[in-house]
Amino acid sequence: MPSVAKKQPEPVKIQLRKNDQVKVIAGRDKGKTGRILAINEQTGRVLVEHVNIVKRHMRKNPAKQIAGGIAEREASIAVSNVMILCGKCGAVRIKHHVEQTPGGKTRRQRICHKCGQSLDKK
Ligand SMILES: [Zn+2]
Incomplete structure (x- = not known):
């Protein structure tokens, strides 16, 4: 096998945050x-609760409290396959709202593309 350096994928900017629905x-x-x-x-993938469940065959490892056997756990899926949920509209695209505060600073907020409601939890 020729030793060709594996091309590192470009990191993707992900607009989603942890704990987003x-x-x-x-x-x-x-x-x-x-x-x-x-x-x-780096990989452009996210881990979503109860989505893309795979079976992992675990070897018993008492030192790490692993019982062994078949365990079920989430596997990552590509970000392009998920959309954020707005409480009113369902799956929507994300729009950014940039606000200038009197102090001259900017505040960024993620809002629903349809209804404009904030998607960031306070
Ligand atoms: Zn909405």
């Missing part, structure tokens, strides 16, 4: 909703 819009778990557990901008 998202809806899966493509793939095996299309239609499911869940909370974001982890985000990886």
Whole structure:
């Protein structure tokens, strides 16, 4: 095998945050909703609660409190396959609202593309 350096994928800017409610819009778990557990901008993938469940065959490791056997856990899915959920509209695109405060600072807020309601939890 020729030793070709593996091309590192460009990091993707992910507009989602941890604990966001998202809806899966493509793939095996299309239609499911869940909370974001982890985000990886390097690979452009997110981990969504109860979505893309895979079976892992675990070896017994008493030192790490692993019982062994078959465990079920979430596997990551591509960000492009999920959309954020707005409480009113359902799955929506994210719009950014930039606000100038009197102090000359800018505040960024993520808002729903449809109704303009804030998607950031206070
Ligand atoms: Zn909305």
